[in-house]
Amino acid sequence: MSDLxxxxxxxxxxxxxxxxxxxxxxxxxxxxxxxxxxxxRRPDPSTRGPAFQAYNQSKLYCALNIxxxxxxxxxxxxxxxxxxxxxxxxxxxxxxxxxxYEAASAARPDIIMVSSSGTGHFGPHxxxxxxxxxxxxxxxxxxxxxxxxxxxxxxxxxxxxxVGMELAMVxxxxxxxxxxxxxxxxxxxxxxxxxxxxxxxAILDYQMNHRVPEPMGNRDARYAPHGVYHCVGxxxxxxxxxxxxxxxxxxxxxxxxxxxxxxxxxxNADGRRKHQEKLDAAITQWTSLLExxxxxxxxxxxxxxxxPSLDICRVFNESQLREVGYINQIQTRDGELRELPGLPWxxxxxxxxxxxxxxxxxxxxxxxxxxxxxxxxxETNRLxxxxxxx
Amino acid sequence: xxxxxxxxxxILDVGQGISAPYCxxxxxxxxxxxxxxxxxEGDEARRxxxxxxxxxxxxxxxxxxxxxANKYGVSLDLASPDGAEAFKGLAAGADIxxxxxxxxxxxxxxxxxxxxxxxxxxxIFTSVTPFGNRGPYKYFKATDLVLYHMSGHAxxxxxxxxxxxxxxxxxxxxxxxxxxxxxxxxTATLMALYRKRITGKGCRIDISSFEAMVNQLISGLANCAxxxxxxxxxxxxVEEAAAAGMVSAIGGILPCNDGYVAISPREDVQWERWLxxxxxxxxxxxxxxxxxxxxxxxxxxxxxxxxxxSSNYSKHEIARWGQEQRIxxxxxxxxxxxxxxxxxxxxxxxxxxxxxxxxxxxYPGAAYKFSNTGLPLAARPAPLLGxxxxxxxxxxx
Numbered sequence: 196m197s198d199l200x201x202x203x204x205x206x207x208x209x210x211x212x213x214x215x216x217x218x219x220x221x222x223x224x225x226x227x228x229x230x231x232x233x234x235x236r237r238p239d240p241s242t243r244g245p246a247f248q249a250y251n252q253s254k255l256y257c258a259l260n261i262x263x264x265x266x267x268x269x270x271x272x273x274x275x276x277x278x279x280x281x282x283x284x285x286x287x288x289x290x291x292x293x294x295x296y297e298a299a300s301a302a303r304p305d306i307i308m309v310s311s312s313g314t315g316h317f318g319p320h321x322x323x324x325x326x327x328x329x330x331x332x333x334x335x336x337x338x339x340x341x342x343x344x345x346x347x348x349x350x351x352x353x354x355x356x357x358v359g360m361e362l363a364m365v366x367x368x369x370x371x372x373x374x375x376x377x378x379x380x381x382x383x384x385x386x387x388x389x390x391x392x393x394x395x396x397a398i399l400d401y402q403m404n405h406r407v408p409e410p411m412g413n414r415d416a417r418y419a420p421h422g423v424y425h426c427v428g429x430x431x432x433x434x435x436x437x438x439x440x441x442x443x444x445x446x447x448x449x450x451x452x453x454x455x456x457x458x459x460x461x462x463n464a465d466g467r468r469k470h471q472e473k474l475d476a477a478i479t480q481w482t483s484l485l486e487x488x489x490x491x492x493x494x495x496x497x498x499x500x501x502x503p504s505l506d507i508c509r510v511f512n513e514s515q516l517r518e519v520g521y522i523n524q525i526q527t528r529d530g531e532l533r534e535l536p537g538l539p540w541x542x543x544x545x546x547x548x549x550x551x552x553x554x555x556x557x558x559x560x561x562x563x564x565x566x567x568x569x570x571x572x573x574e575t576n577r578l579x580x581x582x583x584x585x
Numbered sequence: 586x587x588x589x590x591x592x593x594x595x596i597l598d599v600g601q602g603i604s605a606p607y608c609x610x611x612x613x614x615x616x617x618x619x620x621x622x623x624x625x626e627g628d629e630a631r632r633x634x635x636x637x638x639x640x641x642x643x644x645x646x647x648x649x650x651x652x653x654a655n656k657y658g659v660s661l662d663l664a665s666p667d668g669a670e671a672f673k674g675l676a677a678g679a680d681i682x683x684x685x686x687x688x689x690x691x692x693x694x695x696x697x698x699x700x701x702x703x704x705x706x707x708x709i710f711t712s713v714t715p716f717g718n719r720g721p722y723k724y725f726k727a728t729d730l731v732l733y734h735m736s737g738h739a740x741x742x743x744x745x746x747x748x749x750x751x752x753x754x755x756x757x758x759x760x761x762x763x764x765x766x767x768x769x770x771x772t773a774t775l776m777a778l779y780r781k782r783i784t785g786k787g788c789r790i791d792i793s794s795f796e797a798m799v800n801q802l803i804s805g806l807a808n809c810a811x812x813x814x815x816x817x818x819x820x821x822x823v824e825e826a827a828a829a830g831m832v833s834a835i836g837g838i839l840p841c842n843d844g845y846v847a848i849s850p851r852e853d854v855q856w857e858r859w860l861x862x863x864x865x866x867x868x869x870x871x872x873x874x875x876x877x878x879x880x881x882x883x884x885x886x887x888x889x890x891x892x893x894x895s896s897n898y899s900k901h902e903i904a905r906w907g908q909e910q911r912i913x914x915x916x917x918x919x920x921x922x923x924x925x926x927x928x929x930x931x932x933x934x935x936x937x938x939x940x941x942x943x944x945x946x947x948y949p950g951a952a953y954k955f956s957n958t959g960l961p962l963a964a965r966p967a968p969l970l971g972x973x974x975x976x977x978x979x980x981x982x
Contacts, residue, residue, distance in 0.1 A: 199780075200776040200777055200779055200780035201776060201779070201780075202780075203783075213804070217803075220803075221772065225776050244808075244811075245804075245807040245808045245810060245811040245813065246803075246804035246807050246808070247807075248807045248810070248811075249803035249804050249806060249807035250803070250804065296956065314928050315928070315932055317931075317932070318927075318928045318931040318932050319927050319928060319931055320908075320927065320928040321928070322908075323908050323915070323928075324908065324911050324912065324913045324914075325913060325915070326836070326849050326913050328836060328847070328849065329836070329847045329848075329849055329913055329914070329915045330915065332838065332845075332847035332915055332916070332917040332918065333847070333915035333916065333917075333918055334918065334923070335918050335919055335920050335922070335923050336757075336759075337917070338917070338918065338919045338920065339757075339758030339759055340742060340755070340756075340757040340758045340759075341742075341743075341755070342743075342755060346838065346845075347838050347845050347847075347917050348742055348743055348744065348755075349742075349743075349744040349837065349838075350742060350757075351738055351741035351742040351757075352741060352801070352802065352804070352805075353738075353757070353761070353801065356800070356801040356802070356803070357765070357768075357801065358952075360765070360768050360769065360772055360797075360800075360801075361768060361772075361952065361953075363772050364611065364768060364771050364772040364775060365953045367772060367775035367776045367778075367779055368590050368591070368615045368775050369590065369955065370775075370779045371590060371591060371594075371775060371778055371779050371782065372590035372591070372955075372958060374779060374782040374783065375592070375593075375782070378957055378958075379957070380955045380956055380957050380958065381955075381956035381957075382953050382954070382955055382956070383953065383954045383956075384952060384953045385932065385934075385952050385953075386952070387928070387929075387952075388929070388932070388934050388949075388950075388951070388952035388953075389952035391923060391929070391934065391949055391952075392949040392950070392951070392952055393759060393761065393764055394758070394759040394920070394949075395647070395648065395651035395652075395759075395948065395949050396634075396635055396647055396648050396651070396759055396760070397758065397759060397920050398651075398920050398923070398935075398947070398948070398949055399635055399647030399648075399650065399651060399946060399948075400634075400635035400647060400920075401920040401921060401924075402946050402947060403635055403636065403637040403638075403645075403647060403946075404635065404637065404638065404639065407919045407920055407921050408635075408758070408920065410758055411758065412755045412756075413730060413753070413755050413756055415730070416634065416635070417633065417634065418728075421730060422730075422753075423734060423739075423753045423754065423755075425750065425753070429749070429750060430749040430750060430818060430819075432734070432753050432754065434730050434731045434733075434734040434735070434739075434756075435731075436728040436729075436730045436731055438728060495724075495725050495726065498726055499726070500726040500727050500728045500730075500731050501726075501727075501731060502725070502727060502731040502732075502734060502735040503734070503735060504734035504735070504739050504740065504753070504754045505734070505735055505736075505737055505740070506737060506740040506815035506816075506818070507737040507740070507741075507802055507805035507806065507808070507809060507815045507816075508809050508814060508815040509737075509815075510735070510736060510737040510799055510802070510805075510806070511805075511806050511809035511810070513735075514720075514721050515716060515720045515721055515722045515795065516796070516799065518719075518720045518721055519717065519719045519720040519793070519796075521793075521796050521799070522806075533810045533811070534809075534810050535806070535807060535810055536799070536800060536803045536806045536807070538796075538800070539769045539792060539793055539794075539796035539797040539799070539800045540769060540770075540772075540773040540790055540791065540792050540793075540796075541717070541719070541790070541791045542773075542777065542788050542789075542790055543788065543789040543790070543791060544788065544789075545788055
């Protein structure tokens with residue numbers, strides 16, 4: 196018996212690619228028994244390469260041909276002894292497989308079934324083929340990101356990981372309700388709506404002022420100075436955000452510009468915003484002689500919000516992530532000790548989350564089919580021969 | 586009255602700005618009773634805007650209204666003995682307290698977790714701060730801009746550029762780092778609440794918005810763990826990387842006569858169908874565009890040809906033609922388009938709430954629908970400052 200929040204919760208994970216596996220990774224690390232059910236014929240793209248070690252940590256992995264009648268029967272038996280089933284196939288696929296909510300709840304009446312798709316499971320465009328990067332454009336999310344007047348930005352990787360966390364959140368909400376009422380749920384999740392929900396300011400600005408908000412680069416509608424400033428080295432920058440007059444005074448002191456500190460034009464944010472190009476030049480004079488972490492250290496010492504603009508490998512090496520234990524060492528099957536990501540929260544005084552290496556397809560067949568579902572070894576072997584279990 | 590998923594759960598939202606209030610907003614729309622506790626001068630989000638006609642007004646800030654709909658509101662001076670007493674009274678009857686102060690400031694008023702748990706041992710106490718209550722950056726000050734840049738996201742947002750030293754990394758609009766911190770807080774808090782239902786145990790949860798942002802890029806971190814380099818920002822290096830087979834997805838935006846369309850016909854079958862949408866142009870049979878690898882290598886020239894075609898049509902036309910052929914393809918929308926979108930309208934995504942000062946406005950609703958339980962998404966507007974002082978605080982006596 197562990198002290199982790201999702202101890203005793205079993206999840207049948209039919210999801211693939213990024214969003215679904217991200218959700219079940221959170222659950223697995225927090226104590227749920229996550230059983231990833233995979234197909235040998237249509238392998239999950241997230242099971243390739245290093246990313247697999249991120250998306251599928253701490254899970255069990257069994258192989259099953261669920262499009263065969265016996266395979267379908269087995270997955271229903273598995274659902275019957277589970278609490279949650281999660282999938283993110285294109286709309287309609289799960290029904291065609293014979294695993295609609297109706298079928299799942301027949302196997303287990305209080306099952307919580309989470310279904311995520313690009314635009315949701317009903318509506319005129321429910322069948323639209325979607326990738327996360329394209330949904331960022333469709334939902335207006337990218338419309339407020341970019342340089343003013345520039346082309347729309349590609350947008351980086353946002354939709355799938357954002358949805359992944361939200362799927363874990365809605366599952367936890369449904370588990371709470373089931374604990375209270377004994378009732379399960381079918382959850383229809385729209386990735387597009389999750390992204391649109393992430394730009395409330397722009398949506399309200401449009402209604403209040405009849406204007407379509409434009410991207411502002413690193414600038415802010417309210418604060419100034421607000422941007423990134425070149426430091427020593429190629430493509431090295433420090434981000435600085437002055438959010439009040441006190442921080443402005445501190446900034447002037449750090450960059451040794453007492454003249455700016457007493458200039459009445461810069462007394463308040465409105466004035467500083469009006470003259471921000473001039474102020475940006477003055478700040479760059481100072482930052483361009485410093486290494487980005489050193490500039491950050493000096494700014495933070497006097498209370499100016501700031502930090503280096505890092506690429507992912509420099510993030511990976513940040514002392515903060517290492518000293519707080521966000522990065523964990525895990526022995527992987529290639530015999531190496533790998534430094535892999537953890538969770539963004541700590542339950543103080545609680546048990547440590549579970550981090551084990553990502554499994555390979557079929558690794559937990561014996562546990563799932565024999566121990567959990569009670570099949571004999573003989574029966575399992577027959578199913579393997581008939582390619583129902585891979 | 587719609588009950589939601591969390592009937593009887595009471596939450597105190599002591600947060601300001603976005604991160605902690607967003608966590609409490611999510612819990613409110615799941616059906617918890619959320620009491621927002623503001624200082625006498627009000628939550629700083631009341632000063633953030635957007636405002637009607639750009640005129641600041643504490644009851645008309647768009648971000649405040651969006652983050653605090655469906656909550657009750659009281660105002661308290663936590664530094665005064667009476668205020669602190671009232672807060673303790675509220676905390677005694679709460680399941681969850683959510684805060685996002687600089688490290689230790691609620692503790693400075695004698696109202697930290699250690700104090701509150703003596704009054705309410707089962708309390709769940711969630712703190713959201715830029716770097717958490719831990720590590721060398723514990724006392725660093727950070728904003729959305731700083732967190733977006735420090736966590737590696739800014740380097741990916743813009744894609745490759747011709748000269749990285751004159752075209753710096755930029756942040757995404759809309760306070761994404763704050764929102765992710767709030768979403769992480771809601772996720773962890775709901776997991777803790779589930780444990781509390783089973784075991785009766787409360788706990789303190791420490792959320793780092795920095796780690797929540799970094800955690801959005803776990804595939805990139807895993808690549809680093811296997812010694813792979815970061816994707817380059819320099820366009821010349823991207824071409825080398827493409828030649829070495831490192832970039833795998835064909836996709837991007839095309840200019841239209843009214844904006845842009847985003848397409849990604851990356852699989853061979855999708856590409857075949859895409860050519861059909863374009864009426865099978867003659868250049869498509871050329872060797873340099875005939876395979877996925879070839880298209881990848883020659884993508885700048887290819888994109889030019891695609892753009893010449895797309896500029897003749899509207900973004901909605903092209904998106905419709907593409908989707909009819911099952912090609913991943915969407916219009917590049919602005920917020921204006923969202924209000925005209927059939928799918929969002931059909932799913933009743935936006936919820937209208939009437940506010941006594943700001944009037945009727947449409948807010949983004951929830952991205953999820955629960956088959957067996959309705960959600961109270963429009964139960965009440967964001968509270969006026971101190972609106973429920975009388976009804977809530979006087980009940981404590």
